[in-house]
């Protein structure tokens with residue numbers, strides 16, 4: 393696994409707080425859409441980031457992944473300010489599965505997984521074995537699809553590949569944006585149970601953005617609900633699950649929850 397305790401410029405040794413933000417304002421072109429965000433994710437913990445469309449969930453993930461500069465406040469990811477260096481964060485063990493899955497339709501399943509390990513690592517026998525082991529361990533159904541261009545895969549198979557590619561990097565922190573979007577509940581459950589297993593077995597931290605609130609709260613340890621860019625509710629997943637009324641009103645206009 394990638395060592396989260398390596399320090400570098402602008403970094404402190406990472407403690408259990410894999411993500412720590414304080415008073416974070418995040419947004420686009422200097423205009424904040426997320427304000428006053430105090431977020432904490434520890435090793436081995438699954439944290440759900442919930443909220444209605446436009447609440448600022450993707451903006452938050454992009455900022456934590458170093459794809460958007462923070463506007464105000466403190467952000468530490470694995471002990472470092474993300475800055476605008478997503479590749480450095482990736483090397484330190486941060487993986488992001490974006491909303492659109494970030495796959496290349498013309499590349500095969502095997503090619504995606506090789507790229508995830510880095511060309512040289514993947515070409516070494518150990519690297520190839522590791523990629524195959526990750527597939528066999530989590531998504532054996534991808535084995536027969538290794539030489540298929542991913543544009544020909546079903547939505548569920550593509551999402552399995554996107555998650556598998558992220559897991560092949562042995563992340564310390566995995567951030568997933570709308571994993572279950574457009575998927576049958578059975579496939580969504582399957583993917584979420586893989587995340588739960590890896591979080592427990594390898595102490596991987598997971599920040600899970602999910603529209604399907606109840607699915608997310610089945611696997612999450614804790615959750616934050618964003619509305620109009622501010623946290624309006626947070627707590628243990630069991631607390632959020634047991635307070636459906638509060639949770640519903642934390643959503644814009646008390647939208648019915650799926």
Ligand SMILES: Nc1ncnc2c1ncn2[C@@H]1O[C@H](COP(=O)(O)OP(=O)(O)OP(=O)(O)O)[C@@H](O)[C@H]1O
Pocket residue numbers: 420425443444445446447448449450451452
């Ligand atoms: N590139 C951009 N430039 C300017 N504004 C943006 C940009 N991307 C998003 N926004 C705005 O920021 C706000 C938050 O968007 P964001 O995508 O973070 O919400 P979200 O919670 O992920 O929503 P959804 O559930 O629909 O994915 C929205 O008002 C959106 O219009």
Ligand SMILES: [Mg+2]
Pocket residue numbers: 449450451491569
């Ligand atoms: Mg989004």
